[in-house]
Each structure stands twice: as structure tokens, then as C-alpha cells.
Amino acid sequence: MDFQEFGLAIAKLRKIKKISQKELAENIGISRATLSSFENGRAVDIGFRKVLHITDYLGYTLDLKEKSRFPTFEELKNDR
Numbered sequence: 257m258d259f260q261e262f263g264l265a266i267a268k269l270r271k272i273k274k275i276s277q278k279e280l281a282e283n284i285g286i287s288r289a290t291l292s293s294f295e296n297g298r299a300v301d302i303g304f305r306k307v308l309h310i311t312d313y314l315g316y317t318l319d320l321k322e323k324s325r326f327p328t329f330e331e332l333k334n335d336r
Contacts, residue, residue, distance in 0.1 A: 273315075
């Protein structure tokens with residue numbers, strides 16, 4: 257998953273929870289424009305702390321896990 261896909265995933269989760277960009281932005285202390293740029297993959301300087309606040313507000317966490325030595329389906333598909 258790249259940064260743009262991550263932003264799109266955040267937008268999808270936000271919409272599923274019926275939270276507007278304005279509401280989310282106000283509650284975590286960023287501008288709606290910054291959130292919009294992040295969700296569209298254009299904000300590369302949003303900062304890790306803000307990303308953590310966004311995921312926390314939506315009820316998710318970011319977890320580190322060991323990468324498998326086997327390729328994922330997505331990696332195999334992209335190698336075609």
C-alpha cells in the first residue's frame with residue numbers, strides 16, 4: 257500500500273462511519289484542506305502524528321508486523 261492508497265482507505269473508512277471531512281478535521285486539529293489533500297494522496301507532509309490522530313479518531317490503529325518472505329497476492333498481480 258502506498259501513500260495515495262492509504263489516503264483513499266482513510267477516506268473510505270471515514271465515509272463508512274458517516275464522518276464529514278470538516279468534523280474529522282476540527283476534532284483532530286487540522287484544516288479540512290489538509291485532510292482532503294491527504295485523502296487524495298497529495299499531502300506528503302501531513303506528519304506521522306496527524307496520521308495517528310486520524311486513525312485513532314476513526315477507531316483504528318497502525319501496527320507493525322513482520323513482512324512475510326512469501327509475496328502477497330497484490331505483489332504477484334503487480335509483477336505481471
